[in-house]
Amino acid sequence: MLRMENVSKIYRTDLVETHALRKVDLHIKSGEFVSVTGPSGSGKTTFLNLAGALETFEEGDYFLDGHNVKGLSDDKLSEIRNQKIGFIFQSFNLLPDLPLFDNVDVPLRYRGMSAKERKERIEHALETVGLASRMQHLPTQLSGGQQQRVAIARAIAGDPLFLLADEPTGNLDSLMAQQVMELLEDINSKGTTIIMVTHDDQLARRAHRNIQIFDGQVSDIEKSVADDVIRSA
Amino acid sequence: MFSYNFHLALKSLKERPALTLLTILAIATGLGLYTTVKTMSYQSGQVPLAHKSKNVFLLQMDNREVTADAVEHQARMVDTTYKDTLNLMQMEMPGVKQTFNWSTYGILNVEDENINPLRTFAAVTNSAFFTMFEPPFLHGNGWDKATEESGEAVIVISKLMNDKLFGGRNSVGESVRINTHVLKIIGVLDTWHLTHKFYDRSFSRARPDNFFIPYSFAMQNGLPRRAGFDCWAANADIARSFRTENTERLINSECAWVTFWAEVPEEKFADYRQQIISYMESERALGRFPRELVMYLTNLNDQLAYVHGRNQFLNTFSVLATLFFAVCLLNAVGILLAKFMRRKKEVSLRRALGAKKKTIIMQHLLEVIIIGFLGGVLGIVISYFGLQGMMSIRLYSSDYTVRVEDVLPYFQLNWTMIGHAFLTGIICTIVASIYPIWRLCNVPPASQLKSQ
Ligand SMILES: Nc1ncnc2c1ncn2[C@@H]1O[C@H](COP(=O)(O)OP(=O)(O)O)[C@@H](O)[C@H]1O
Numbered sequence: 261m262l263r264m265e266n267v268s269k270i271y272r273t274d275l276v277e278t279h280a281l282r283k284v285d286l287h288i289k290s291g292e293f294v295s296v297t298g299p300s301g302s303g304k305t306t307f308l309n310l311a312g313a314l315e316t317f318e319e320g321d322y323f324l325d326g327h328n329v330k331g332l333s334d335d336k337l338s339e340i341r342n343q344k345i346g347f348i349f350q351s352f353n354l355l356p357d358l359p360l361f362d363n364v365d366v367p368l369r370y371r372g373m374s375a376k377e378r379k380e381r382i383e384h385a386l387e388t389v390g391l392a393s394r395m396q397h398l399p400t401q402l403s404g405g406q407q408q409r410v411a412i413a414r415a416i417a418g419d420p421l422f423l424l425a426d427e428p429t430g431n432l433d434s435l436m437a438q439q440v441m442e443l444l445e446d447i448n449s450k451g452t453t454i455i456m457v458t459h460d461d462q463l464a465r466r467a468h469r470n471i472q473i474f475d476g477q478v479s480d481i482e483k484s485v486a487d488d489v490i491r492s493a
Numbered sequence: 494m495f496s497y498n499f500h501l502a503l504k505s506l507k508e509r510p511a512l513t514l515l516t517i518l519a520i521a522t523g524l525g526l527y528t529t530v531k532t533m534s535y536q537s538g539q540v541p542l543a544h545k546s547k548n549v550f551l552l553q554m555d556n557r558e559v560t561a562d563a564v565e566h567q568a569r570m571v572d573t574t575y576k577d578t579l580n581l582m583q584m585e586m587p588g589v590k591q592t593f594n595w596s597t598y599g600i601l602n603v604e605d606e607n608i609n610p611l612r613t614f615a616a617v618t619n620s621a622f623f624t625m626f627e628p629p630f631l632h633g634n635g636w637d638k639a640t641e642e643s644g645e646a647v648i649v650i651s652k653l654m655n656d657k658l659f660g661g662r663n664s665v666g667e668s669v670r671i672n673t674h675v676l677k678i679i680g681v682l683d684t685w686h687l688t689h690k691f692y693d694r695s696f697s698r699a700r701p702d703n704f705f706i707p708y709s710f711a712m713q714n715g716l717p718r719r720a721g722f723d724c725w726a727a728n729a730d731i732a733r734s735f736r737t738e739n740t741e742r743l744i745n746s747e748c749a750w751v752t753f754w755a756e757v758p759e760e761k762f763a764d765y766r767q768q769i770i771s772y773m774e775s776e777r778a779l780g781r782f783p784r785e786l787v788m789y790l791t792n793l794n795d796q797l798a799y800v801h802g803r804n805q806f807l808n809t810f811s812v813l814a815t816l817f818f819a820v821c822l823l824n825a826v827g828i829l830l831a832k833f834m835r836r837k838k839e840v841s842l843r844r845a846l847g848a849k850k851k852t853i854i855m856q857h858l859l860e861v862i863i864i865g866f867l868g869g870v871l872g873i874v875i876s877y878f879g880l881q882g883m884m885s886i887r888l889y890s891s892d893y894t895v896r897v898e899d900v901l902p903y904f905q906l907n908w909t910m911i912g913h914a915f916l917t918g919i920i921c922t923i924v925a926s927i928y929p930i931w932r933l934c935n936v937p938p939a940s941q942l943k944s945q
C-alpha cells in the first residue's frame with residue numbers, strides 16, 4: 261500500500277546540503293501499525309513528510325496505493341493528503357478559535373462533501389475519541405490529551421488510507437499518552453494503517469513493527485527482532 | 494467551497510477588527526480623494542450639447558494687420574467683425590446653421606412697482622441661436638427670422654427672471670423695459686443646464702444669460718456692446734472707447750466683437766470651410782485680411798479639451814491625488830502583509846490537511862474583495878464630503894457671488910463616477926493584495942507545525 265524505492269531527500273541551503281534521507285527502501289502493508297524511532301535529527305519527520313506528500317523529493321519512487329507520487333503537481337498532492345492521509349502532530353495544531361466540530365470539519369470541507377455527510381462523519385469521529393459531548397467547545401477548554409484526541413478525530417474523520425503521527429504523545433504526560441496510544445491501537449484494530457514516530461520505547465514496542473532511522477538511513481526490523489534490539493539498546 | 498471560503502474570509506475580517514479597519518481606511522481615504530478629483534475632472538470635462546458637439550464650430554478669422562502678433566491656436570484669438578458676420582450670414586448652404594452673439598447691458602424694469610429696477614446683462618443674438626443651442630422653453634418660443642428682420646422689440650427671458658419678475662406665472666405677452674425700450678416677452682426658458690457657458694466662448698461655469706434680444710433690435714437702438722474686444726488698424730482707438738461709442742461706428746469697424754458659431758454636418762464641412770476661405774480671399778482682394786489666411790473652425794469637443802487641458806488646478810490636483818492614492822495602497826500592502834503573515838501557521842496546517850493553493854488564494858482574495866468593497870463604499874462617502882468641501886471652497890473663493898445651483902453639477906457624484914470609484918477600489922485592493930497572498934499561498938504545507 262505504501263512502497264518507497266530508493267528514495268532520497270536532500271535539504272539544500274546556501275551553505276550546506278543535508279542528506280535527511282538516504283536511499284530508503286520500504287514497504288508498509290495495509291493494516292500495519294508501524295513505529296518509527298531514531299535519534300533527534302535522524303530524519304524521522306522528513307520520512308513522515310515524504311510519506312504524507314507534504315514534501316517532494318528528488319530521487320527514487322514512492323508508490324502510494326499503487327500510484328507513483330513522484331513529480332505530481334501541488335494540487336494533486338493536496339488531493340492525496342486530503343483524501344488518503346490523516347495527520348497527527350506533536351503539538352496538536354488545532355485551530356484555537358474554532359470549536360471542535362469545526363476543527364474536525366477542516367479536511368472534510370476541502371473534500372467538498374455535503375453538509376449532511378460531514379456532520380455524520382464529524383459526530384462519528386468525535387464519538388470514537390470520546391468527545392462527542394464537547395463538540396461546541398473550543399480547544400483551549402480541553403486538556404492536552406483531549407486536544408490530541410480531537411486531532412485524531414480530525415485525522416480519521418475522512419477515512420484515510422493511513423494515519424501519520426509525529427510524536428503524538430510527545431507533549432503529553434504518561435497517563436494521557438497511554439490513553440492516546442490506546443485510542444490509536446483501537447483505531448488500528450479496526451483496519452486503519454498507522455505510522456507513528458515516537459521517542460518512547462514502551463510505545464514503540466507496542467507497534468507491530470518498528471522502523472529505525474539513523475542519520476537518514478532506514479533499518480526495518482520485524483517486531484520480534486525489534487523487541488530484542490530495543491531491549492539490548 | 495465558496496461558501497466556506499467566504500465564511501473564513503468574514504471570520505478573518507472580524508478576527509482583527511483594528512487591522513481590518515485600518516486597511517479599509519487606508520483604501521477609503523486614498524480612493525476618496527482620488528474620486529473627488531476624478532469627479533471634478535469628469536464633470537468639468539463634460540461637453541455641452543454632447544449630442545452634436547462635434548458639429549458645432551466656433552469660427553475665427555484672423556483679420557489683423559501684418560504687424561500683429563502671431564496667434565497661437567485658441568489662445569486669445571480674434572472674434573469676428575460685425576460686417577463679416579453679416580456677410581457670412583448671407584451665405585446660404587442647406588443643412589448649415591449659423592448664429593452669433595454678443596453681450597449688452599442696461600437697466601431693466603417691469604410694470605410691477607414692487608420690483609426694483611435692476612442692472613442686467615443680456616445676450617444679443619439671432620433666431621438660429623434657439624435652434625442650434627436648444628435651450629429648453631417653459632412658455633412660448635424664440636423669435637423667427639421675419640420678426641428679427643423687422644427689428645421688432647421682443648425678448649426671451651430665463652426661468653429665474655420669470656420667477657423673480659412675474660412670480661413664476663406665464664409672462665409671455667407681457668413686457669419688460671430695458672433702459673427706455675419696451676420689449677415684449679415671447680418666450681420663457683426653463684432652467685438651462687449647460688456644463689459650460691460656451692456660446693460666449695468663455696467656457697465659464699456662469700449660468701446662461703437671463704435675457705435674449707434680437708441683434709436687429711439691439712443695433713437699431715444702439716444698445717452698447719459689453720466687455721473688451723480687439724480693434725486694429727485705423728480703428729485701434731475704438732477698443733479704448735467702445736462704451737461711449739455709438740454702435741454706428743462699430744458696424745463698419747475692423748473690430749472683432751461678435752462670437753460666431755456654425756453648425757455644420759460632417760459631409761458639408763469641407764464645403765463650408767472652402768466657402769469661408771473663398772470669402773476671406775474675396776475680402777482680401779478688397780484690401781482686408783492682409784496676413785496669411787489664418788482661419789479656424791474648432792468644434793466644441795476640441796475647445797473644451799483645450800480649456801480643460803489648461804486647468805492647472807485640476808491637473809496638479811489630479812497628480813497629487815493619484816500619488817496619494819498610490820501611497821495609501823502601499824500602506825494597505827504593508828498592513829495586509831502583516832495581517833496575512835500572522836496566518837502562516839494556520840495556512841500551513843490547512844495546506845497539510847488538503848487545501849489547494851488556489852483554495853487558499855480564493856479564501857484570501859474574498860477577504861480582500863470584501864475589504865475593497867467596504868473601502869469603495871467608504872471612499873465614495875468620503876469623496877461626497879470631499880466634493881462638498883471643494884464646492885464650499887469654490888463658493889468662498891467667489892465671495893459667494895455664484896450660487897450653489899450653478900456650481901453643483903461640477904461637484905456632483907453620478908453613477909458613472911460611483912461605479913468607477915467602486916471598481917477602482919476593488920481592483921486596486923486586489924492588486925495591493927497580490928504580493929501578500931502570493932507569499933501566503935507559497936507557505937509550504939506543515940512547514941509551520943514543528944513542535945514547540
Ligand atoms: N526544511 C529543512 N531545511 C533544511 N534542513 C532540514 C529541514 N528539515 C529538516 N532538516 C534537516 O534534516 C535532518 C533531519 O531532520 P528531521 O527529519 O526533522 O529529524 P527528526 O524528526 O528525526 O528529528 C536534520 O539534520 C535537519 O536539520
Ligand SMILES: [Mg+2]
Binds near residue numbers: 304305306
Ligand atoms: Mg521530528
